[in-house]
Amino acid sequence: MISSKIAIKLEGVSTVYEGERRPAIRDINLTVEKNELVYVLGPNASGKTTLLETINGLLPIFHGKISVFGLDITTQGRRARCEIGYVPQDFMVEPGEPYTAFDVVMMGRYSKIGVLNKPDKRDHEQVAETMKLLEIENLARRPMGKLSGGQQQKVMIARALAKEPKILLFDEPFSNLDPESRENIPLLINTFHKEKEMTTLIVTHDLQGMLENCGRVVVINNGRVMVNDTPDKALEQWRSLS
Amino acid sequence: MIWLELGIMQRALIACVLTGFLTGLMGVFVVRMRLTAIGYSMSHGAFAGASLGVAISANPLVTAMLFASTTALFIGPIADKARLHADTITSIIFPLNMALAFIFLTLTPEIGLTSQVANVLWGSIISLTNTDMVYLVTLCAATMAIVHFAWKELFAIMFNRKQAEADGINAKPFIYLVIFLAGVVVTFSLKLVGGLLIYALLFNPAASALQLLEDMRKIIILSPLIGVTTNIVGLIVSLFLDLPVGSCIVLVSTVTFAILVLLSPKKRRKMENETLEVNH
Numbered sequence: 395m396i397s398s399k400i401a402i403k404l405e406g407v408s409t410v411y412e413g414e415r416r417p418a419i420r421d422i423n424l425t426v427e428k429n430e431l432v433y434v435l436g437p438n439a440s441g442k443t444t445l446l447e448t449i450n451g452l453l454p455i456f457h458g459k460i461s462v463f464g465l466d467i468t469t470q471g472r473r474a475r476c477e478i479g480y481v482p483q484d485f486m487v488e489p490g491e492p493y494t495a496f497d498v499v500m501m502g503r504y505s506k507i508g509v510l511n512k513p514d515k516r517d518h519e520q521v522a523e524t525m526k527l528l529e530i531e532n533l534a535r536r537p538m539g540k541l542s543g544g545q546q547q548k549v550m551i552a553r554a555l556a557k558e559p560k561i562l563l564f565d566e567p568f569s570n571l572d573p574e575s576r577e578n579i580p581l582l583i584n585t586f587h588k589e590k591e592m593t594t595l596i597v598t599h600d601l602q603g604m605l606e607n608c609g610r611v612v613v614i615n616n617g618r619v620m621v622n623d624t625p626d627k628a629l630e631q632w633r634s635l636s
Numbered sequence: 637m638i639w640l641e642l643g644i645m646q647r648a649l650i651a652c653v654l655t656g657f658l659t660g661l662m663g664v665f666v667v668r669m670r671l672t673a674i675g676y677s678m679s680h681g682a683f684a685g686a687s688l689g690v691a692i693s694a695n696p697l698v699t700a701m702l703f704a705s706t707t708a709l710f711i712g713p714i715a716d717k718a719r720l721h722a723d724t725i726t727s728i729i730f731p732l733n734m735a736l737a738f739i740f741l742t743l744t745p746e747i748g749l750t751s752q753v754a755n756v757l758w759g760s761i762i763s764l765t766n767t768d769m770v771y772l773v774t775l776c777a778a779t780m781a782i783v784h785f786a787w788k789e790l791f792a793i794m795f796n797r798k799q800a801e802a803d804g805i806n807a808k809p810f811i812y813l814v815i816f817l818a819g820v821v822v823t824f825s826l827k828l829v830g831g832l833l834i835y836a837l838l839f840n841p842a843a844s845a846l847q848l849l850e851d852m853r854k855i856i857i858l859s860p861l862i863g864v865t866t867n868i869v870g871l872i873v874s875l876f877l878d879l880p881v882g883s884c885i886v887l888v889s890t891v892t893f894a895i896l897v898l899l900s901p902k903k904r905r906k907m908e909n910e911t912l913e914v915n916h
């Protein structure tokens with residue numbers, strides 16, 4: 395079956411924010427195959443965040459159709475989201491919020507654990523292991539709000555990875571990281587993508603931390619897909635654009 | 637100090653413990669899920685409903701419940717759709733419910749502040765019956781069971797609703813569950829403190845616990861404890877000074893909150909942490 399090879403499919407998708415007239419993204423046609431790693435580039439306000447939140451159904455589609463592993467996002471969105479790990483852009487928690495870093499990472503597993511069930515030993519191990527991979531295991535008991543921006547970003551990445559989803563959506567996941575982590579964490583994501591066969595979409599507006607086994611680059615500008623090609627060719631076109 | 641019949645005293649004490657526990661518990665969810673506008677409006681909806689019950693000689697519990705849920709059913713979707721600010725909602729709904737309540741109260745057969753009207757306004761321990769005790773015990777058991785089984789989802793939604801939804805949790809039913817439970821708890825607590833003050837029972841213990849602690853698992857235990865304690869202290873004060881019990885409870889819980897804000901261990905601990913980090 396050909397559809398089983400497709401992870402994400404967007405057909406003529408436009409998203410209009412409530413109270414706006416102009417669509418933030420328009421007429422997007424995009425197919426991501428299972429196990430692909432795709433970079434999404436674009437200047438500020440080009441619609442990258444909107445694209446990700448439209449894919450996981452957090453924003454209602456104005457026009458078009460999206461399916462995630464064959465699930466229609468408008469009618470079966472919740473089921474699809476159980477298979478998607480989403481790292482939002484600039485997610486920051488106020489100091490004094492009563493949740494530890496460990497709590498936040500564990501939340502990623504809640505939909506897997508299921509309603510009425512409690513996290514078991516394996517869930518705890520998975521969370522501890524993921525936090526260790528991101529080198530934040532020593533922060534587990536600290537309140538989330540008392541961590542630095544970079545540390546919180548790692549917690550959110552750990553939350554998405556600990557979920558063991560089929561699809562990862564990252565929205566500028568390296569923006570607040572220190573230089574060392576900026577090198578390490580892309581490699582870690584690389585490993586997850588390869589070993590756990592996670593289809594991965596990474597949004598960024600710069601080219602730092604570009605992954606070697608990135609199969610494809612999508613460039614969007616003004617809410618439209620401008621380029622959708624192999625990294626080499628895409629970057630060439632991207633440079634000539636900017 | 638006034639001395640009342642032993643039965644009345646026992647029921648008053650039990651009611652203080654159970655309503656303090658229930659409002660303290662639900663208050664945490666109401667505050668952390670940013671449902672205070674709905675909680676506030678619903679509380680005064682229950683007040684208007686109870687007033688109607690007194691006026692038409694129906695069971696005030698039933699009418700209070702109807703009004704509270706109607707208020708919640710209207711406000712929830714309207715607030716969602718129209719993106720109304722919480723302040724706007726409460727500013728519109730509070731006077732509306734008050735106006736209705738006062739009209740219903742003046743419609744009461746023996747106009748004026750009859751004891752029944754007074755009960756609805758600021759509560760009365762004398763009116764508590766054994767049936768009320770049964771209701772409160774049942775409600776306590778049901779609420780604890782629901783919170784236990786839905787804890788994980790409630791916890792994630794309290795942290796961040798959007799992120800919980802992104803992770804595949806269906807937030808809406810849980811939020812409506814909290815609104816519904818809060819409405820029931822408010823209704824069954826009306827007899828103790830009355831409709832004008834009931835909201836304080838929902839808000840004050842939770843706000844106090846959140847001021848004091850930084851771990852949600854401890855907050856969810858401390859807030860009901862604060863609710864129980866302030867209720868009992870308020871009851872004792874009201875008996876000693878012969879003042880309305882609802883007012884005394886609210887005064888005690890406000891003082892508790894004020895003391896906790898002034899002591900503000902949260903801020904102190906934050907400073908300690910920062911100095912620790914600097915020293916490292």
Ligand SMILES: Nc1ncnc2c1ncn2[C@@H]1O[C@H](COP(=O)(O)OP(=O)(O)O)[C@@H](O)[C@H]1O
Pocket residue numbers: 411412414418436437438439440441442443444445
């Ligand atoms: N909540 C919103 N309401 C209205 N317009 C929005 C909202 N969020 C984003 N936009 C607009 O949509 C466009 C795309 O935004 P976004 O997807 O956040 O861009 P990017 O992530 O590429 O910086 C921008 O013009 C922005 O102003």
Ligand SMILES: [Mg+2]
Pocket residue numbers: 442443444483565
């Ligand atoms: Mg963005």
